[in-house]
Amino acid sequence: MRGIYVHVPFCVRKCGYCDFYSVAAGEEERDRYPALVEREMDLLLRKFPGEAGVPADTVYFGGGTPTVLGPGRLNRLLAAIRSRFPVAEDAEITTEANPGTVTGDDFARLREGGFNRVSLGVQSFRPGTLAALGRIHSVEDVRAAYRDARRAKFRSVGIDLIFGNPGQDEAEWQEDLDLAVTFLPDHVSAYALTPEPGTPIQAAIAGGEIALPDDDAVARMYTAARDTLRAAGYGHYEISNFARPGMECRHNMKYWRRDGYLGLGPSAHGLLFPAESAPFGLRTANPPSLPDYARALREGRPAWSSTRACGREDAWKESLLFGLRMSEGVSPPSIEKRNGPPPDEARKAVEHLIGSGLLLREGDRIRLPEQHWFVSNEVLQRLA
Numbered sequence: 001m002r003g004i005y006v007h008v009p010f011c012v013r014k015c016g017y018c019d020f021y022s023v024a025a026g027e028e029e030r031d032r033y034p035a036l037v038e039r040e041m042d043l044l045l046r047k048f049p050g051e052a053g054v055p056a057d058t059v060y061f062g063g064g065t066p067t068v069l070g071p072g073r074l075n076r077l078l079a080a081i082r083s084r085f086p087v088a089e090d091a092e093i094t095t096e097a098n099p100g101t102v103t104g105d106d107f108a109r110l111r112e113g114g115f116n117r118v119s120l121g122v123q124s125f126r127p128g129t130l131a132a133l134g135r136i137h138s139v140e141d142v143r144a145a146y147r148d149a150r151r152a153k154f155r156s157v158g159i160d161l162i163f164g165n166p167g168q169d170e171a172e173w174q175e176d177l178d179l180a181v182t183f184l185p186d187h188v189s190a191y192a193l194t195p196e197p198g199t200p201i202q203a204a205i206a207g208g209e210i211a212l213p214d215d216d217a218v219a220r221m222y223t224a225a226r227d228t229l230r231a232a233g234y235g236h237y238e239i240s241n242f243a244r245p246g247m248e249c250r251h252n253m254k255y256w257r258r259d260g261y262l263g264l265g266p267s268a269h270g271l272l273f274p275a276e277s278a279p280f281g282l283r284t285a286n287p288p289s290l291p292d293y294a295r296a297l298r299e300g301r302p303a304w305s306s307t308r309a310c311g312r313e314d315a316w317k318e319s320l321l322f323g324l325r326m327s328e329g330v331s332p333p334s335i336e337k338r339n340g341p342p343p344d345e346a347r348k349a350v351e352h353l354i355g356s357g358l359l360l361r362e363g364d365r366i367r368l369p370e371q372h373w374f375v376s377n378e379v380l381q382r383l384a
């Protein structure tokens with residue numbers, strides 16, 4: 001079964017570190033959005049009628065800030081998806097939520113509409129850090145949103161945290177972690193701040209106005225996250241993700257396991273498997289621009305600004321690169337079953353990494369040893 005991802009390209013205000021595609025939007029623009037995504041689905045089904053029969057067991061609304069749309073529009077979009085694609089009864093249906101944009105009533109309505117998982121963008125429990133990151137919400141908003149999400153009885157409530165923030169020291173991060181576990185979230189994502197080019201935070205660092213902790217301190221913060229969350233009963237199932245047993249994000253696992261997913265909305269990416277034209281997968285990318293996206297749909301074209309039919313080499317490379325992010329690693333025989341024998345280059349690269357201790361072989365699986373998780377990009381690049 002595949003996943004369905006909907007990108008909601010609206011935020012109240014841009015955070016200082018963020019380079020995801022999102023814009024501030026008025027009521028009218030937000031009102032028009034569900035109809036655009038509905039049109040995108042209809043045009044896609046016109047081009048690939050077979051897609052109407054592909055069942056989905058995860059739906060994920062990300063952004064941007066999906067909750068800026070409000071529960072009425074989100075529920076309408078979810079119903080529109082269900083009316084066009086078979087969505088499993090027990091599907092995982094997630095929305096990301098910014099704590100400054102939701103009320104208890106919103107959560108209750110989302111729950112009624114069929115959402116069963118919420119991922120709260122907390123980032124930090126320190127007012128100074130929230131201000132440095134340019135977040136719109138306060139620590140009190142986080143407490144209220146978490147309480148309201150629990151009262152609405154979502155099956156899973158997760159929180160996202162960021163470490164390696166401007167001016168942050170290790171003791172402050174440890175306090176954030178200690179506080180996070182007292183909430184008893186089902187899922188925790190912890191990402192190191194990456195100052196993306198073109199963002200205000202990156203400009204402030206370049207201008208010497210702020211400084212990030214050094215690399216060694218950030219590496220120790222990563223270890224602190226792993227140690228604290230593990231001790232509290234969370235499995236470290238992917239480089240940046242932790243979950244109580246059985247509460248892993250099924251939708252994101254599809255990306256790492258290279259299962260298919262539809263990507264809807266501006267800047268969304270997808271991976272389809274139309275058997276006749278792209279048996280190894282068709283990667284789709286929507287334009288990172290709401291006007292361009294809307295124009296394509298008005299002209300009756302699918303919103304894709306680019307597509308790429310994957311070959312066997314791509315399928316192998318991607319299966320290794322994404323799969324090795326997970327603690328479960330990958331099974332080369334399973335990849336071979338789906339995609340045929342490994343290209344020589346991939347086989348040699350894997351053998352070389354195993355020989356130098358950068359990958360571990362366990363039975364028919366291979367995985368990245370934990371001591372290399374923080375520098376996984378450097379190791380995995382050798383497979384790219």
Ligand code: SF4
Nearest residue numbers: 011014015018063064
């Ligand atoms: S709320 Fe999320 S998507 Fe929006 S600007 Fe902030 S980090 Fe980016």
